[in-house]
Amino acid sequence: MGRGIGTRAxxxxxxxxxxxxxxxxxxxxAADVRVYVKNGAKISTASLGDVQLGxxxxxxxxxxxxxxxxxxxxxxxxxxxxxDIANPLNNTFDGLATAADSSSAEDLAKVVVPSAKxxxxxxxxxxxxxxxxxxxxxPLDVFIAGDDAGAKEKVAQLVRDGGMRxxxxxxxSRARQIEGMQLLHxxxxxxxxxxxxxxxxxxx
Amino acid sequence: MGRGIGTRAxxxxxxxxxxxxxxxxxxxxAADVRVYVKNGAKISTASLGDVQLGxxxxxxxxxxxxxxxxxxxxxxxxxxxxxDIANPLNNTFDGLATAADSSSAEDLAKVVVPSAKxxxxxxxxxxxxxxxxxxxxxPLDVFIAGDDAGAKEKVAQLVRDGGMRxxxxxxxSRARQIEGMQLLHxxxxxxxxxxxxxxxxxxx
Numbered sequence: 001m002g003r004g005i006g007t008r009a010x011x012x013x014x015x016x017x018x019x020x021x022x023x024x025x026x027x028x029x030a031a032d033v034r035v036y037v038k039n040g041a042k043i044s045t046a047s048l049g050d051v052q053l054g055x056x057x058x059x060x061x062x063x064x065x066x067x068x069x070x071x072x073x074x075x076x077x078x079x080x081x082x083x084d085i086a087n088p089l090n091n092t093f094d095g096l097a098t099a100a101d102s103s104s105a106e107d108l109a110k111v112v113v114p115s116a117k118x119x120x121x122x123x124x125x126x127x128x129x130x131x132x133x134x135x136x137x138x139p140l141d142v143f144i145a146g147d148d149a150g151a152k153e154k155v156a157q158l159v160r161d162g163g164m165r166x167x168x169x170x171x172x173s174r175a176r177q178i179e180g181m182q183l184l185h186x187x188x189x190x191x192x193x194x195x196x197x198x199x200x201x202x203x204x
Numbered sequence: 205m206g207r208g209i210g211t212r213a214x215x216x217x218x219x220x221x222x223x224x225x226x227x228x229x230x231x232x233x234a235a236d237v238r239v240y241v242k243n244g245a246k247i248s249t250a251s252l253g254d255v256q257l258g259x260x261x262x263x264x265x266x267x268x269x270x271x272x273x274x275x276x277x278x279x280x281x282x283x284x285x286x287x288d289i290a291n292p293l294n295n296t297f298d299g300l301a302t303a304a305d306s307s308s309a310e311d312l313a314k315v316v317v318p319s320a321k322x323x324x325x326x327x328x329x330x331x332x333x334x335x336x337x338x339x340x341x342x343p344l345d346v347f348i349a350g351d352d353a354g355a356k357e358k359v360a361q362l363v364r365d366g367g368m369r370x371x372x373x374x375x376x377s378r379a380r381q382i383e384g385m386q387l388l389h390x391x392x393x394x395x396x397x398x399x400x401x402x403x404x405x406x407x408x
Contacts, residue, residue, distance in 0.1 A: 094374070100304035100305040101304040129408075135407045135408045138407060143388065167388075167392055167395075167396065168392070168395060169388045169391060169392055170298070174387075174388065174391075176384065177384035177385060177388050178388065180381035180384040180385065181384065181388065183378075184347065184371075184373045184378065184382065184385065185406060187373060187374055187378075188371055188372070188373055191371075191372060192371065192406060194406065194408045197408050198406050198407060199406070199407050200404065200407075201404075201405055201407050202389060202392065202396060202398065202402050202403070202404055203339045203340040203342060203402060203403050203404075203405050204333075204340055204398045204401050204403055
């Protein structure tokens, strides 16, 4: 997912720094993404300890790890837009692990420093579909939720620049529905035969 | 919604009886739908007191009214497939009125007679889009949830016969996510400019 979102950002002319527990993985990802760069965007790598975080920090990690990462980064997230892409599936991948009145994004918002602004996005776009940003000839819809209008607009601009369509669904609590929608998308992969190459889109 | 779903059923060769508190409305709806009939399907009207219920009973009513209607019909729903299409919006149309761990369909399932089988379907398909069963040249996706495989297959067959695509999402509890997804579809009508002529679809 880091490679996919990074690809769209690079194609939209935005610089990206990849961080991974394995420096080799980060370098490989950066190399893969560099071929998509437009407008002189700079693609680099860094360790978690050394990275200079950008305005927008995408947590391309699982639910649970996102919470740990936020705690680990602590004050370094001050003033940042933190993008939560996690789908909080249970251990049997057939339900949500979050409380019925919460979501991964809301759980994350509870642990980041107060000035960090959590935005839900990119949890319904499969990694493979982000290489082109399209499915079936249509731009991907990226469903967004968040409580800070400016933070949402930064993410929406990244989405637009990458050739996709942002769909602002409202406050961060709408992440409950966005994550629930993706549960439907996940559990129907086999029955629809779409094999992780599909996209949920509002047509019309 | 009754007209829309009836239109797809009639176009699929299925007979439909319309019931409305106003006999004139029922007659007008029946007349509108008759032009779509294929394979000799019969389109009729009846009062709630007199109607001979078919195998599949579509509750084309609001959330709340669906619960009252189930209580009123009582034993007459024995053995029937009851289709819940309701979107349980709150009074300000920006959230769900159901408990966080329930859904309109599950609330309905609690009040029907035990042998009735509740299936969630058609809550994401706007009435206007059902006249053709398509948006943007693509067949509508009808997201289905239910605990009885046979009941779901009856609804899926109606959907297929009407030229649309059934998407079986699993047990009735998935209605929570289907209704949540439709909340996103509803709240973004204005911002997307789709004006109730859109459809949520899995592409790919």
